[in-house]
Amino acid sequence: PAQPVYAGELPEGLRKISNIIAVSSCKGGVGKSTVAVNLAYTLAGMGARVGIFDADVFGPSLPTMVSPDNRLLVVNPESRAILPIEYLGVKMVSFGFAGQGRAIMRGPMVSGVINQLLTTTDWGELDYLVIDMPPGTGDIHLTLCQVAPLTAAVIVTTPQKLAFIDVAKGVRMFSKLKVPCVAVVENMCYFDADGKRYYPFGQGSGSQARQWHIGYFVVQQFGIPHLFDLPIRPTLSASGDTGIPEVVADPQGDVAKTFENLGVCV
Ligand code: ADP
Secondary structure, three states: OOOOOOOOOOOHHHOOEEEEEEEEOOOOOOOHHHHHHHHHHHHHHOOOOEEEEEOOOOOOOHHHHOOOOOOOOEEOOOOOOEEOEEEOOEEEEEHHHOOOOOOOOOHHHHHHHHHHHHHOEOOOOEEEEEEEOOOOOOHHHHHHHHHOOOOEEEEEEOOOOOHHHHHHHHHHHHHHOOOOEEEEEEEOOOEEEOOEEEOOOOOOOOHHHHOOOHHHHHHHHHOOOEEEEEOOOHHHHHHHHHOOOHHHHOOOOHHHHHHHHHHHHO
16 A cells, blocks of 8 residues: 655654554545444454544534543643543544533634644554544545554445545545545445335345445445445444444444454455
8 A cells, every 4th residue: 555645753642553544424424433433343342452533523423422431531741641531442532522622613723623632642552543534525634644644544425326426535535645445334225124125225126236336336436445335223323322332232243243344454
């Protein structure tokens, strides 16, 4: 893979992190945070030391998706480093754990906040830092790529054909930033009910229909090596609300298996 384009010297707090994985989507609400959190816990379940950085300053999801006892970040008075919150063996930092944030911020302020949260945190030794990126392609993505050497990106999308343009935009952005996209996750592909499989955004069922799935198209067109389907599952939504990630609540389930395969490819 090409070398990432981060500028300057690697900040102290990031030096002991082996891999930084960006989980990204062009739109909000497609399941990016769900994928980021479950991917992180899957990697932890495989024995890796893992952190999650929630880079979505305007809509941080992490605080609702996990339920640590202590929900406020603490700063080490001597080193001035932020100490990540730890929950079920995964370290995490989110603007949502930083107390009362501002509701309105200009772009440069947001970039400053992200930069500070990411680089002044004492992450310790990590095998993986999973970054839950803000939706879209813009300023914050550029900031993150300049501050941190991203190892790989995972793109999350829903199966509508219309989403193709957005996904292509995301792939092109990462390619410009010299970050390889290793997988596309097509979330909310189908749901099972009454013994039947339904494709709410797709074209019926069967392998022919599969060819039309947007993720497949992206994988073909951009040479992204891996494509994963995630179904609509009430338990996935519930786990986002109860604070116990699905792959932790049901480690033998189908969803956990999908994430294990995704974990292997990042
Ligand atoms: P994003 O980070 O892209 O904004 P989220 O991961 O926050 O999206 O997901 C949006 C909402 O949809 C959350 O309430 C989440 O629990 C729910 N959700 C995401 N994926 C699924 C799924 N496959 N099945 C059921 N609910 C899902």
